[in-house]
Amino acid sequence: MHASTLVGNFLVILLILSFCNFVRPDDNVHVSVKNRLGSGKNLTLHCQSKDNDLGEQIVEDGSEFGWDFSVNVWGSTLFYCDMGWVDVQDFSFVAYYFQRDYARCESQCSWLVSGEGMYGLNGESGFWEFAYNWSS
Numbered sequence: 001m002h003a004s005t006l007v008g009n010f011l012v013i014l015l016i017l018s019f020c021n022f023v024r025p026d027d028n029v030h031v032s033v034k035n036r037l038g039s040g041k042n043l044t045l046h047c048q049s050k051d052n053d054l055g056e057q058i059v060e061d062g063s064e065f066g067w068d069f070s071v072n073v074w075g076s077t078l079f080y081c082d083m084g085w086v087d088v089q090d091f092s093f094v095a096y097y098f099q100r101d102y103a104r105c106e107s108q109c110s111w112l113v114s115g116e117g118m119y120g121l122n123g124e125s126g127f128w129e130f131a132y133n134w135s136s
């Protein structure tokens, strides 16, 4: 075997290792959507990715729905949800997108649905950030 082939192989292995380390496919992410609408309002929630349909859920006032997954090696993991309740019939949002969220909420991505809008937990700062306004 030529020395140059050996060096080439070594570089390819290094490249693969650093790529895997960047995307961290073993890391588990937990996403949750909390119903804080109040007045006993039920939330209908339906979340899915390209490969996973989590089904339609009824999230009662005060409870939450959550799920765990690993991000794929391509960094394209995306979950979106459709939800509705008495006041807002149909609202869609991206619950997790690796490109947007790998730093913002590395392992814990929490959403809170309230009467005025939706909040997302920023894992970096530890603060709930106002994300969506129903009236806009």
Ligand SMILES: *[C@@H]1O[C@H](CO)[C@@H](O)[C@H](O)[C@H]1NC(C)=O
Pocket: 040, 041, 042, 058, 060
């Ligand atoms: C909310 O959902 C629960 C469980 O599905 C149901 O028993 C209850 O009647 C619902 N409440 C309202 C206000 O629709």
